[in-house]
Amino acid sequence: MDQLLRDTFARHENLVPIAPPGLHAAILTGARRRRARRRWAWTGLFTGVIVAVALLAVPVAPRPDGTRPQAAASSAPIHLLLVGIDRAGDEPPAQVRADSLVLVHIDPGARAAYAIVVPPDFPLDLPGLGPQRADGAYLVGGYKPAAEAISRLAGVRLDGGAVVDLAAMESITDAAGGLDLCVERRVQSRHLAYDDNGNLGEPGPGRAPVVYEPGCHHFDSREAVDYLRISAGSGDQRAVRAYLAALAAAASDPARLPALLTAAGQGLELHLGAGALGSLTGLAHALRAVDPQRVTAIRLPTGVPPGDGLYAALQTGRVGEWLAAHPQYKV
Amino acid sequence: MTFEEFVEARLQALLRYAVMLAGDPHTAQDLVQETMIRAQLKWRQIAAADMPERYVKRMLTNVYFDLHRGSWLRRVVLRGVDLEATMEPRAVGDHADGLAERDQMWVWLGRLPRQQRAALVLRYYEGLTDGEIAEVLGRPVGTVRSWISRALATLRAQVGPALTKGAAP
Numbered sequence: 001m002d003q004l005l006r007d008t009f010a011r012h013e014n015l016v017p018i019a020p021p022g023l024h025a026a027i028l029t030g031a032r033r034r035r036a037r038r039r040w041a042w043t044g045l046f047t048g049v050i051v052a053v054a055l056l057a058v059p060v061a062p063r064p065d066g067t068r069p070q071a072a073a074s075s076a077p078i079h080l081l082l083v084g085i086d087r088a089g090d091e092p093p094a095q096v097r098a099d100s101l102v103l104v105h106i107d108p109g110a111r112a113a114y115a116i117v118v119p120p121d122f123p124l125d126l127p128g129l130g131p132q133r134a135d136g137a138y139l140v141g142g143y144k145p146a147a148e149a150i151s152r153l154a155g156v157r158l159d160g161g162a163v164v165d166l167a168a169m170e171s172i173t174d175a176a177g178g179l180d181l182c183v184e185r186r187v188q189s190r191h192l193a194y195d196d197n198g199n200l201g202e203p204g205p206g207r208a209p210v211v212y213e214p215g216c217h218h219f220d221s222r223e224a225v226d227y228l229r230i231s232a233g234s235g236d237q238r239a240v241r242a243y244l245a246a247l248a249a250a251a252s253d254p255a256r257l258p259a260l261l262t263a264a265g266q267g268l269e270l271h272l273g274a275g276a277l278g279s280l281t282g283l284a285h286a287l288r289a290v291d292p293q294r295v296t297a298i299r300l301p302t303g304v305p306p307g308d309g310l311y312a313a314l315q316t317g318r319v320g321e322w323l324a325a326h327p328q329y330k331v
Numbered sequence: 332m333t334f335e336e337f338v339e340a341r342l343q344a345l346l347r348y349a350v351m352l353a354g355d356p357h358t359a360q361d362l363v364q365e366t367m368i369r370a371q372l373k374w375r376q377i378a379a380a381d382m383p384e385r386y387v388k389r390m391l392t393n394v395y396f397d398l399h400r401g402s403w404l405r406r407v408v409l410r411g412v413d414l415e416a417t418m419e420p421r422a423v424g425d426h427a428d429g430l431a432e433r434d435q436m437w438v439w440l441g442r443l444p445r446q447q448r449a450a451l452v453l454r455y456y457e458g459l460t461d462g463e464i465a466e467v468l469g470r471p472v473g474t475v476r477s478w479i480s481r482a483l484a485t486l487r488a489q490v491g492p493a494l495t496k497g498a499a500p
Contacts, residue, residue, distance in 0.1 A: 001483055001486065001487060001490070002455065004436065004490070005436075005451060005455040005486075006455045006456070008434075008436045008437060008440065009351055009452065009455055009456035010456075011434075012350065012351070012434075012437060013347065013350075015350050015355065015356050015359075016343075016346055016347045016350045016356065016359070017346060017350075017356045017359070017360060018343070019342045019343055019346055020360075023342070023360065023363070023364060024338060024342070026364055027338070027364055027367040027368055027371065028371070030364065030365075030368035031368045031371040031372055034368060034372060035372065190373075190376060
């Protein structure tokens with residue numbers, strides 16, 4: 001039988017095609033496309049986390065004087081800029097690329113929010129620094145020039161913004177007491193490993209990488225964010241949704257919520273102006289009107305004419321109508 | 332080793348392995364393409380591994396295991412048309428040359444569960460030891476041995492009657 005099998009395999013070597021030249025090209029194109037898709041996945045992740053945290057903050061966060069915030073009086077649109085960075089631990093901000101820039105447009109009248117995603121290679125004219133790729137804008141100048149460039153591009157005033165990194169997500173998850181997540185496929189971590197004493201740390205020689213086995217488990221914050229990072233990296237949106245659902249479930253526990261809010265306030269690098277939006281509570285207050293079901297992601301139009309009418313819609317608060325007429329930009 | 336160098340040197344070998352797994356050149360080519368796309372995205376990690384080729388082989392095997400659930404299969408089905416135009420004649424021609432009888436074995440191999448077939452390919456085509464097979468498949472050696480023995484039992488049950496039938500007339 002052994003020989004029979006060896007012969008059978010050897011006989012079928014004639015089925016093996018000569019690698020066609022197109023295959024090599026197809027591999028390179030495929031890899032490029034997939035990289036672009038991973039960026040979209042990341043963007044969605046950051047947007048989801050910050051919107052979720054802000055929304056969750058609303059019902060219980062009392063003001064310092066003990067009263068609960070009132071609903072926004074004005075129905076003028078609100079604009080926020082979110083910068084998501086794939087930075088782990090304490091790397092200095094100067095070393096990281098912004099993986100995503102998202103302009104959030106909130107329409108209090110329609111109870112809707114639109115997350116306008118800036119493509120990574122979109123040229124942004126940074127004041128004083130010249131044109132830069134969008135994903136390098138944060139690296140080059142930090143939050144401020146990027147915010148100014150976006151503000152000028154769209155012709156809107158930004159009411160505030162935030163920088164979200166992995167550390168922020170970890171501290172939020174930590175405050176939630178870890179999360180219960182269900183794994184569909186076995187994944188091995190690239191970022192976390194156990195040493196001989198069973199402590200979590202960076203991978204290295206003699207350390208066993210963390211493996212996420214299929215099934216539902218309790219994840220501590222580092223594992224949860226790591227698992228999420230791997231899943232989002234491979235374009236798996238289900239894990240992202242599961243993470244957000246678990247985070248929402250944790251936040252519905254009144255005992256955990258205060259810690260969660262504090263962590264969100266400390267972990268996020270907030271850039272908020274004075275006035276009603278001057279704090280996370282204020283931001284949450286502003287987002288109060290938004291129905292979580294009505295958060296839509298939009299790709300920034302990059303063709304001609306610039307913005308394809310989106311900028312005017314942002315200025316006049318008619319993004320809903322614009323999107324209905326331009327459904328091709330829906331992510 | 333750069334990714335380019337790896338592709339240059341090992342693409343043909345990977346295609347051979349993929350044909351043995353999948354049983355036909357079209358699926359094999361798609362397996363290799365999908366694997367190499369994934370490999371390029373994590374190339375730094377693969378290049379740092381002890382044996383990059385074994386790492387990639389493991390990835391290819393996983394892509395093969397996932398054939399029925401992966402979303403990439405849809406793309407394969409859509410692309411099937413142009414591939415057939417370029418590759419079918421050669422495959423069919425070779426098949427038709429009176430090999431049909433002996434290649435009953437190939438058909439039986441194709442009916443085995445994927446994991447069992449992969450274990451057989453690694454042992455009898457790639458010539459790996461059980462320990463190495465376990466490494467590529469990411470399973471314990473015991474599991475691998477039981478897959479192989481089950482596969483052999485299945486094949487023996489089919490070869491036995493066929494041989495007697497062939498000898499009778």
